[in-house]
Amino acid sequence: MKQAWWKESVVYQIYPRSFNDSNGDGIGDIQGIIEKLDYLKNLGVDVIWLSPVYKSPNDDNGYDISDYQAIMDEFGTIKDWENLLDEMHNRDMKLIMDLVVNHSSDEHHWFQESKKSKDNPYRDYYIWRPGKDGKEPNNWESAFSGSAWAYNEATDEYYLHLFSKKQPDLNWENPKLRQEIYDMMKWWLDKGIDGFRMDVINFISKVPSLPDVPNPEGKKYVGGGEYYMNGPRIHEFLNEMNQEVLSHYDVMTVGEMPGVDVEEAKKYTDPEREELQMVFQFEHMDLDSGPNGKWDLKPLKLTDLKENITKWQTGLYGVGWNSLYLNNHDQPRIVSRFGNDEEYRVESAKMLGTFLHMLQGTPYIYQGEEIGMTNVQFDSIDDYKDIEILNMYKEKVVEGIEDRDKVMESINVKGRDNARTPFQWNDSKHGGFTDGEPWIKVNSNYTTVNAEQAINDKNSIFHYYRQLIQLRKSHPIIVYGDYQLILPDHDKIYAYLRNYEDEKLLVVTNFSDQYVKFELPRDVSFEAKEKLISNYDIPETDTLTLFSLQPYEARVYKGE
Ligand code: NOJ
Secondary structure (H helix, E strand, C coil), rough: CCHHHHHHHCCEECHHHHHEEEEEECCCCCCHHHHHHHHHHHHHHCCCEEECCEECCCCCCCCCCCCCEECHHHHHCCCHHHHHHHHHHHCEEEEEECCCCCECCCCCCHHHCCCCCCCCCCHHHHHEEEEEEEEECCCCCCCCCCCCCECCCCCEEEEEEECCCCCCCCCCCHHHHHHHHHHHHHHHHCCCCCEECCCCCHCCCCCCCCCCCCCCCCCEEEECCCCCCCCCHHHHHHHHHHHCCCCHHHCCCEEEEEEEEEHHHHHHHCCCHCCEEEECCCCCCCCCCEECEEEEEECCHHHHHHHHHHHHHHHHHHCCEEECCCCCCCCCCHHHHHHCCCCHHHHHHHHHHHHHHHHCCEEEEEHHHHHHCCCCCCCCHHHCHHHHHHHHHEEEHCCCCHHHHHHHHHHHHHHHHHHHCCCCCCHHHEEEHHCCCCCCCCCCHHHCCCCCCCHHHHHCCHHHHHHHHHHHHHHHHHCCCEEEEECCCCCCCEEEEEEECEEEEEEECCCCCCCEEEECCCCCCEEEEEEEECCCCCCCCCCEEEEEEECCEEEEEEEE
């Protein structure tokens, strides 16, 4: 397998709005990130992915961009950003930027022009259609509730917005638009960035006829994904982007791709096809959703997780490359989700980290994961800020479709603001995030869960993550070895082997709050030589193939 720096790296995602506020306006900023680079260096991460820092009216916290080549006022200036890049490179860290080009903000000058008239030179930068029978052009639903179309009076047509009304979709069928995007990407790459994370990049090619979705239940609006996820020209567009831009730089790329499966991901990430290096797939993040989608709560079944992860681990091995994540700014906190954020917060956070970091692929850590930050549970809807949450609440509660308590429960469990509360630096007011009033409330557990505490406690999740990252640096098997699931049917233990040259790794994790017995199956050959890491003190008397696991215990042995 070909070696590459981005295969050997650990990535850390920063959501700038919530990371560190240096000027007391309650909003995190670039200067605030610079202040914390030594903290990240100490953690040991190699690459930082910055969620969008571009000019934006913040309808969706920066994922609605009004100028791709300017910095958001609240975050600082382009000078600050250049300073950040230098400070990172000085520390031998790389920077990847968020590329949000499925849509722009409606305040982008392209859209301001586009909406003026049907013959405006920018008209074709967006997706416009006349209404049908006095209604929207089709029945697609926006990811943020309601129709995916908004009416424009001046031209008596609708524009498509798969996300909010203020995020009109760009028309990738237009070669001029594509060229503008490629030029913009080159502008950032020439400034020295090290790659891109690409927002919903598998949505950019729509089935041109934009057909109605079959709607047997007669809902007002319905999905639509089959007509825009992994659409007809997607591979052509990404290959073109690669030829025009990416292939001229030594950079890392990861495409966020809801609705991608292994077969499609192979096409996106096979180096021979010259598209991207990795994708963020969503299947494992959907395992705790019922048939009615994300807000339809369902407990995770461990065997489903095994089946899914195993499919990806073996499917991409030797063809493409996996990205590994359990958290990001769109997902609830994993320790509250697949772990236990009360009695076993520390143990289960370490267990989940072990499970993820020993898999094959490039791991991503989301800010706060390394100190075991938890979900938040606000009692009042007014404390939530996320457009996805607020629109859904409005649709379901205000319009009386569902019971308020049920909706609040699903928001508390699944809402994106769980990941967006301010980073907890210490036990001072607002967790040390700001001297002012934070834009969103701090999680009240900041007095015990915070970075200062974690750094001072040698048994903390933070120090455990440091170890996990260091192991990757000193054991090529973690990066390049293959993956083999063992005990596929066990409902509490997730165990797997990695194999590379003459070496093996055995990873054993207990996903439950029970004591469980682990026994290496007879047909699996593994002779343990050395314990690499574990989240409990392991009794001297344990044999290496038969032992009892404590709640949320994790162990990794190296052997042959
Ligand atoms: C995916 C991003 O991660 C999410 O935060 C955003 O709301 C949508 N794409 C729209 O840009």
